[in-house]
Amino acid sequence: MTSAPVLSVRGLRIEFPVGGDRLVAARDVSFELAGGECLAIVGESGSGKSVTCLGLLGLVPGQGRVVAGEVIFEGDDLLKLPFEGLRQVRGEKIAMIFQDPSSALNPLFTIERQIRDVLDVHKDWPAKRKRDRILEVLGAVGFPDPARRMKSYPHELSGGLRQRVAIALALACAPRIVIADEATTNLDVSVQAQIIELLVGLKDDLEFSVIFVTHDLALAQHIADRVMVMYAGHPVEVGPVAEVMANPAHPYTVGLLGSAPTGESHRAHRLAAIPGSIPDLRTIGAAAPFAGRCPVRVEGICDRVKPAWTSCGADHLVACHRYERDGREGTTWNR
Ligand SMILES: Nc1ncnc2c1ncn2[C@@H]1O[C@H](COP(=O)(O)OP(=O)(O)OP(=O)(O)O)[C@@H](O)[C@H]1O
Ligand SMILES: [Mg+2]
Numbered sequence: 001m002t003s004a005p006v007l008s009v010r011g012l013r014i015e016f017p018v019g020g021d022r023l024v025a026a027r028d029v030s031f032e033l034a035g036g037e038c039l040a041i042v043g044e045s046g047s048g049k050s051v052t053c054l055g056l057l058g059l060v061p062g063q064g065r066v067v068a069g070e071v072i073f074e075g076d077d078l079l080k081l082p083f084e085g086l087r088q089v090r091g092e093k094i095a096m097i098f099q100d101p102s103s104a105l106n107p108l109f110t111i112e113r114q115i116r117d118v119l120d121v122h123k124d125w126p127a128k129r130k131r132d133r134i135l136e137v138l139g140a141v142g143f144p145d146p147a148r149r150m151k152s153y154p155h156e157l158s159g160g161l162r163q164r165v166a167i168a169l170a171l172a173c174a175p176r177i178v179i180a181d182e183a184t185t186n187l188d189v190s191v192q193a194q195i196i197e198l199l200v201g202l203k204d205d206l207e208f209s210v211i212f213v214t215h216d217l218a219l220a221q222h223i224a225d226r227v228m229v230m231y232a233g234h235p236v237e238v239g240p241v242a243e244v245m246a247n248p249a250h251p252y253t254v255g256l257l258g259s260a261p262t263g264e265s266h267r268a269h270r271l272a273a274i275p276g277s278i279p280d281l282r283t284i285g286a287a288a289p290f291a292g293r294c295p296v297r298v299e300g301i302c303d304r305v306k307p308a309w310t311s312c313g314a315d316h317l318v319a320c321h322r323y324e325r326d327g328r329e330g331t332t333w334n335r
Contacts, residue, residue: 005032006176006209007056007094012069014048014055014233016062021282025051025064027233028306033177038203038210040220040241042256043230046278049213052230053179057090073177092122095170099182101162104169105154111138111165112150118172137168140206142198160191164198171202178203181213196223217256221245226315229253232278232289234306239316249318251297251331252290258334288321295333296322 012029015022026048033039041049055066058079071078073094078086098104106114115134119125125133138146141164154162163183170178180199184192200223203210212223220227221241228238229250237250248254255274276293288294291302298321307319312328322330 004035006035006073007033008070008072009056010070010072012052012055012071013067014051014060014064015067016064018282023281024284025233025281026055029069029230029233029235031228031235031238033209033211035176036203036207036209037226038200038212038224040212040214040224040227041230042214042217042220042227044215044278046232046281047230048233049230050181051233053096053181053211053213056179057094057096058086059090088122091118091175092173093175094177094179095173095175097163097166097170097178097180097183099185101159101166102154104166105162107154110151110153111143111157111168114165115150115169115172118169122173133172137172138165140171140202141165141168142194143168160187160194163187163191163195167195167198167202171206171208174206175208177209177211179211179213182215183212184219185214199223217245229256232284233281234289234319236290236320237316237318239313243313243316247313247316247328249312249316249323249328249331250290250320251294251322251333254331255295255334288319294322296331298322298325 010030012026013024014026015024029052031039041052043049051060051064054060056071056078060066066079069079073089078089112134115137116130119130119133134150135146138150143149143161143164157165184195187195196219199210212220214220224241226239227241227244228235229252230236231252237244237253244253245257248257274293279289279292286306287304288302288307291297294302301321307321307324309317309319310324312318312323320331
């Protein structure tokens with residue numbers, strides 16, 4: 001992608017107080033998102049994908065806080081915007097779609113009412129224009145017979161249709177960025193494929209950018225231009241998705257790809273077959289995040305020093321001491 005970034009994230013750090021400790025759920029997260037681009041964020045459960053996305057919009061749950069970093073969007077640092085300014089950005093210019101469409105839909109209101117509520121918050125339009133927009137956006141997501149069925153309540157719809165409505169809700173105000181956090185994970189494989197196709201088509205037609213969060217590298221390859229692999233709150237590798245899949249440089253990415261069966265359903269590509277588990281995020285300190293599980297760690301370094309980014313291809317970066325020392329040969333295992 002050559003266009004100027006619509007979003008620049010620099011040095012994002014998100015902490016949760018836990019007991020007397022601080023749990024660092026996202027550390028030094030930096031990336032850019034170009035206009036019309038889809039960036040996938042991939043990593044296993046607990047790697048900090050959701051917290052990162054929520055942090056961009058000042059929505060870190062519970063006692064969590066963004067304690068460092070900046071999120072530049074349309075010339076503003078979103079983390080410094082007053083509440084009202086951030087509220088205008090959320091939902092209008094940057095919208096989110098979650099794993100569970102029920103979390104976005106109110107069971108008590110019709111589909112029509114819920115989309116209108118979003119428009120009421122952000123658009124000073126006459127009623128007719130709002131109604132046209134509701135029909136338009138439901139049509140765009142393939143909601144059947146929108147003029148009649150927009151009177152439905154969420155429980156009257158299938159899971160796939162509910163997720164289409166959640167996408168319509170996200171697109172209602174024509175956002176510049178859509179953040180989809182495991183938006184297809186709960187759906188049947190065939191419905192999942194339809195929703196992915198829908199998102200790809202809408203993204204290209206409407207020219208918004210997408211941050212697509214998933215456990216599934218195969219799915220990321222299908223939808224994304226670039227991928228950022230996260231492990232234990234740290235981005236460890238970032239690059240064009242085809243390049244990262246063909247030439248993974250970080251031992252964690254190598255493991256993820258090695259553990260992905262081929263020819264199976266998308267769900268079977270969930271990538272958790274590397275022995276061990278994510279380290280304690282309260283005590284990980286300055287180590288390389290994957291050190292405790294890494295089959296090619298450099299003794300005496302990886303457990304003490306956080307690696308810097310190294311270039312490992314065109315627009316492809318890795319944060320790994322072994323790669324820095326021995327190149328791709330050094331990190332190729334399980335292949
Ligand atoms: N409300 C919270 N209170 C305390 N810690 C939290 C909270 N939410 C998240 N965390 C911590 O942040 C870490 C990252 O969580 P996050 O939800 O971002 O992971 P994820 O990569 O999205 O995982 P998943 O794939 O399961 O959705 C978790 O391991 C957890 O320790
Ligand atoms: Mg998550």
